[in-house]
Amino acid sequence: MSQKEMSAKVEPFAAVKGMNDILPPDSARWEWLEDKVRSLMGLYAYRNIRTPIVEPTALFERGTGQSTDIVEKEMYSFEDKLNGESLTLRPENTPGVVRAAIEHNLTYAGGQRLYYMGPMFRHERPQRGRYRQFYQLGAEALGFSGPAVDVEMMLLVHELFANLGLRNVRIELNSLGLPVERQAHRVALITYFEQQLELLDSEAQRRLHTNPLRILDTKNPAMQALVQQAPQLLNYLGDASLAHFDTVKTLLSSCGVRWSVNPRLVRGLDYYSHTVFEFLTDELGAQGALCGGGRYDGLFELLGGKPTPAVGWGMGLERVLELIKTQGQGSRVLVPDAYAVIADASAMAVALQTLQALRAAGVSVQMHAGGAAALGSMKSQFKKADISGARYALIFGPDELAQNAVTVKSLRDGSGAQVIQSLADVASWAPTLQSRT
Numbered sequence: 001m002s003q004k005e006m007s008a009k010v011e012p013f014a015a016v017k018g019m020n021d022i023l024p025p026d027s028a029r030w031e032w033l034e035d036k037v038r039s040l041m042g043l044y045a046y047r048n049i050r051t052p053i054v055e056p057t058a059l060f061e062r063g064t065g066q067s068t069d070i071v072e073k074e075m076y077s078f079e080d081k082l083n084g085e086s087l088t089l090r091p092e093n094t095p096g097v098v099r100a101a102i103e104h105n106l107t108y109a110g111g112q113r114l115y116y117m118g119p120m121f122r123h124e125r126p127q128r129g130r131y132r133q134f135y136q137l138g139a140e141a142l143g144f145s146g147p148a149v150d151v152e153m154m155l156l157v158h159e160l161f162a163n164l165g166l167r168n169v170r171i172e173l174n175s176l177g178l179p180v181e182r183q184a185h186r187v188a189l190i191t192y193f194e195q196q197l198e199l200l201d202s203e204a205q206r207r208l209h210t211n212p213l214r215i216l217d218t219k220n221p222a223m224q225a226l227v228q229q230a231p232q233l234l235n236y237l238g239d240a241s242l243a244h245f246d247t248v249k250t251l252l253s254s255c256g257v258r259w260s261v262n263p264r265l266v267r268g269l270d271y272y273s274h275t276v277f278e279f280l281t282d283e284l285g286a287q288g289a290l291c292g293g294g295r296y297d298g299l300f301e302l303l304g305g306k307p308t309p310a311v312g313w314g315m316g317l318e319r320v321l322e323l324i325k326t327q328g329q330g331s332r333v334l335v336p337d338a339y340a341v342i343a344d345a346s347a348m349a350v351a352l353q354t355l356q357a358l359r360a361a362g363v364s365v366q367m368h369a370g371g372a373a374a375l376g377s378m379k380s381q382f383k384k385a386d387i388s389g390a391r392y393a394l395i396f397g398p399d400e401l402a403q404n405a406v407t408v409k410s411l412r413d414g415s416g417a418q419v420i421q422s423l424a425d426v427a428s429w430a431p432t433l434q435s436r437t
């Protein structure tokens with residue numbers, strides 16, 4: 001079979017549904033965002049943690065919760081072929097971070113402030129802003145029990161959004177109090193819903209005894225009146241929980257951050273306590289949740305560690321980038337400062353050495369590369385220089401080589417101005433090529 005016949009038989013592959021390639025020039029926006037995140041995390045003294053993408057399935061069953069949508073139906077789980085262990089592609093990263101903190105005793109000498117960025121996997125119905133592989137930025141502060149760190153967590157997100165130029169993002173807050181307080185509320189909630197069983201949809205009926213708090217989260221329009229009237233957790237909080245919540249609200253306001261209380265904002269898991277929050281936008285349709293988080297003082301114990309207070313959040317980076325686009329911020333395209341036009345292969349060694357010297361001086365240069373036999377005409381090389389977006393062409397021609405020099409031609413300002421620069425001291429003129437943006 002000829003090469004052609006062989007390739008004709010192969011259907012091209014496509015990416016898995018709900019999982020996306022991030023391609024140039026779009027990838028430049030991702031890098032820009034990631035750079036902003038890293039420098040901000042440095043300012044808040046949060047340090048990077050990188051945990052495996054695959055974890056034991058049982059970690060999420062315990063740490064995310066059996067009765068959540070994630071564990072009930074969204075996990076990519078598989079069996080390890082060698083030992084039969086059930087493994088899962090992480091659907092979120094808080095359990096992984098807590099597992100690592102316990103395993104390496106990270107909090108032995110005091111609190112730890114950590115952040116991560118990376119892909120998560122959930123088998124959901126793909127739509128705009130909802131994917132099966134998506135990227136989350138998350139932060140976790142481990143070992144701090146007071147309300148101040150809850151506020152620090154929200155300030156961090158607030159500041160990141162401000163740095164990204166985002167507008168109209170609101171913060172909703174609630175307090176889940178302590179487990180005993182939630183237990184009293186849970187009893188009242190079940191009694192209330194049991195009296196109106198006929199108004200509950202099948203999902204709510206199923207959750208009534210496993211996770212009644214989650215019924216408050218329903219999107220079903222027919223149940224809105226019912227959940228509006230339901231007993232509110234805030235009315236079951238004791239003095240200490242109310243004081244924690246009041247301090248969070250007061251400190252946020254004193255930092256100029258606006259918030260509103262949403263009594264129906266819940267995380268239906270027992271290891272959550274006190275503060276929960278969400279950052280939301282109305283500009284992305286149904287997928288308006290940009291970031292969600294809260295205090296999870298019970299999780300360390302649940303995963304076999306010592307009792308350790310903790311608070312964290314997770315943010316969907318696709319949604320953040322989508323909002324940046326929606327709000328009209330220009331796309332960021334990376335272009336090289338210069339493109340090297342090389343007349344003839346005999347100039348290649350000099351050209352390569354010069355480009356190395358320019359790069360060492362901080363100039364971004366794209367080298368012309370041709371086929372095995374020839375580099376292509378000067379005309380076609382100039383066309384490629386133009387397409388590259390570079391502001392300068394560097395011309396390595398025979399005349400230039402004879403003088404140990406290169407011609408620098410301006411491509412973008414309409415002048416077409418050319419100057420000859422000596423190859424003897426590249427570092428002295430390299431800064432004139434550097435982009436100032």
Ligand code: AMP
Pocket residue numbers: 092122124129130131132133134135136289290291292293314315316317318319
């Ligand atoms: P969660 O862990 O469910 O609280 O999610 C935290 C954040 O991750 C959400 O506020 C979203 O911004 C984002 N997110 C969650 N699920 C998806 C998904 N399937 N696709 C894209 N982003 C998601």
